[in-house]
Amino acid sequence: MYHIVIRAIEGLLLFKDESDYYRMIHDLFEFNDENPAKSSHRYPKTIEKRSRQIEESRQEKRKLLVEILAFCLMPNHVHLLVRQLRENGISKFTRKLGAGYGLYYNKKYNRQGHVFQGRYRIVHIQDNNQLQTVFVYIHTNPVSLIIPKWREKGIGKKQLKKVINFLENEYRWSSYPDYLEIKNFPSLTSREFLTKIMNGKEGSREFVNGWLIHKKELADLEKISIE
Numbered sequence: 001m002y003h004i005v006i007r008a009i010e011g012l013l014l015f016k017d018e019s020d021y022y023r024m025i026h027d028l029f030e031f032n033d034e035n036p037a038k039s040s041h042r043y044p045k046t047i048e049k050r051s052r053q054i055e056e057s058r059q060e061k062r063k064l065l066v067e068i069l070a071f072c073l074m075p076n077h078v079h080l081l082v083r084q085l086r087e088n089g090i091s092k093f094t095r096k097l098g099a100g101y102g103l104y105y106n107k108k109y110n111r112q113g114h115v116f117q118g119r120y121r122i123v124h125i126q127d128n129n130q131l132q133t134v135f136v137y138i139h140t141n142p143v144s145l146i147i148p149k150w151r152e153k154g155i156g157k158k159q160l161k162k163v164i165n166f167l168e169n170e171y172r173w174s175s176y177p178d179y180l181e182i183k184n185f186p187s188l189t190s191r192e193f194l195t196k197i198m199n200g201k202e203g204s205r206e207f208v209n210g211w212l213i214h215k216k217e218l219a220d221l222e223k224i225s226i227e
Contacts, residue, residue, distance in 0.1 A: 001083045007078075009114055014073075015173075034065055065084075065089035068080060070134075072174040074141055102116065132197060143166070160213060168180060179191060
C-alpha cells in the first residue's frame with residue numbers, strides 16, 4: 001500500500017471550476033483499468049454526468065491496476081492511498097491519469113505542455129499505525145482551504161464546528177464522506193479493509209476529530225506526509 005501525491009507543475013491550478021474536479025473523479029475511475037480507457041476531452045455536462053454514474057459502471061469487466069482506498073483532490077495536487085494489484089500498476093495508472101487529464105485540461109484551457117510534475121511522490125505504508133495516520137492526513141488536507149497553516153497554528157474552539165462540518169458535509173472532493181456512510185463517490189474507493197483498520201464509521205470520525213481538536217499524536221507523520 002502506498003501514499004501518493006501527484007502535483008501540478010509550479011504555478012498551475014489543476015482545478016479551476018467544479019467540472020474539473022468531476023473530470024478528475026471520472027479519470028481516477030476510468031483509467032484504473034489495464035484495458036484501454038474510454039477517455040474523451042468532452043466538456044463539463046458530459047463529464048459531470050459520467051462521474052455521477054460511476055456506481056452504475058461495469059466493475060466486473062474491469063482489470064484494476066490499483067485499489068483506491070482513499071483520495072483527496074486539492075487545488076494543485078491529488079492525494080491517493082492505493083494498494084497495487086498488478087505489476088507496475090501504480091506507474092501504469094499514474095501515467096494514464098496524467099496523460100488523460102492533461103489532454104482534457106490543455107484542450108479546455110487552450111494550452112500546451114505538461115500539467116503534472118514529472119515524478120509523483122510516493123511512500124510505502126508499512127503497518128496499520130501508518131495506515132491510520134495517512135487516513136487522517138489525507139482527509140484533513142482540505143482544512144487548509146479555510147484555515148491556512150492550521151497545522152502550525154491549531155484550530156480555535158470557535159472554528160472547530162465549522163471545520164468538522166466542512167470536512168463531513170461541504171467538501172465533496174475526498175473519500176471521507178463515504179467512510180462516514182454519506183454517499184458521495186462510493187464506487188471509486190474500496191473501503192472495507194480500511195474501515196476495519198479505522199474501527200468503523202465512528203472510529204474514522206474519532207481519529208480525524210482527535211487530531212483536529214487535540215492534535216492527537218499520529219504515528220510516523222513525517223514519513224507519510226510527503227509534502
